[in-house]
Amino acid sequence: MIVRSSNFATFKECPAKAHFMYELGLARSGGKSIDLLFGSIVHDAIDMYNKTGDIQDAFALIDSIKWPPSTKKNPALAKVFVRLYVRKQNGKKKLFSERLFSFFLGQHEWRGRWDGLTLETYGLLIDELKTTNWRFFISKPNDQFISYYKAARERFGEQVHGILLYDFDVARADVKQEVIRFTDDEVKVWEEETLLEIDFYDRCQRNQVWPKRPASCLLYGINYPCPYIPLCQSPNTAEMLMRKMFVVSEEARTLSW
Ligand code: SF4
Structure with missing residues (x-):
């Protein structure tokens, strides 16, 4: 099967x-x-800056968006983050920004997307931009990071040293940088464990049986409940609720990473 990260x-x-x-x-x-x-606007604005080298292009992109009302997450904060990114990046060479990748695990194809690739004096680092709440984030174990690293090692070899994380902190309007490295053993263990999980995913897809894990309904806290709780709570009315409360996002169904 094709697995997207x-x-x-x-x-x-x-x-x-x-x-x-x-x-x-x-x-x-x-x-x-x-x-x-x-998150997606900050991401796109930084991608714009990396492609044109002009911060005003990134700001124009931010200004072109019709923003919903929000006290904290607004165009001014998005511009602060772009400025901080430019300062932290400190003129280091970007080899590319936003690039799709894929590799095989057994017979399964894993697809993902790198945010960018930075050339340091000692080698290459894969960029990762993160605007999610730090309380819900760990760098290890983290399937996305280790898959980015594995894909980059397959593509660029031993000159890849790890992930360069830009951690955007909304509460402090600040950005921290951290380099995350992986050993060959970590990658090997991840491959073995992930292959088992993908085989299970494949069986769910082929049989169209999707187990529920109620322990995850409030995984991100009471303020960020799983959006599908109404569907799981009353399976008899699920079809009617799907039509009333949800729309079909083609982007989610066809996302290539
Ligand atoms: S509400 Fe969400 S997390 Fe909870 S069982 Fe349903 S789909 Fe899974």
Whole structure:
């Protein structure tokens, strides 16, 4: 099967959630949450800066968005983050920005996307931009990071040294940098464990049976409940609720990373 890194992370949280989110592409009506929107705008603005080298292009992109009302996550903060990124980057050479990759694990193809590649004096680092809440984030174990690293080692060899994380802190309007490295043993163990999980994902998809993991319903805290709780709580009315409360996002169904 083709495994996309975002789907896989969700599948591990809860197979039913991955089914709703990526197989059916169900998104709550009313548009993207400000958290998702803010992350993708900052991401796109930095990509714009990396491609043109002109911070004003990034700001123009931020200004072109119709922003929903939000006290914290607003255009001014997005511009602060772009400025901080430029300062932290400190003129280091970017070999590319936003690039898709894939590799094989057994017969399964894993697809993902690098945010960028930075040339340091000692070698290469894969860029990762993170705007999610730090409380829900760990760098190890982290399927996405280790898959980025594995893909980069396959593509660019031993000159790849790890992940360069830009951690954007909304509460402090600050950005921290951290380099995350992996050993060959860590990659090997990850491959073995991940292959087992993908085989399970493959069986769920072929049989169209998606187990529920209620322990994940409030994984991100009471303020960020799983959006599919109404569907899981009352399976008898699930179809009606799907039509009333959700829209189908083709982007979620066809995302290539
Ligand atoms: S509500 Fe809970 S069980 Fe249902 S899809 Fe979400 S995480 Fe899974």
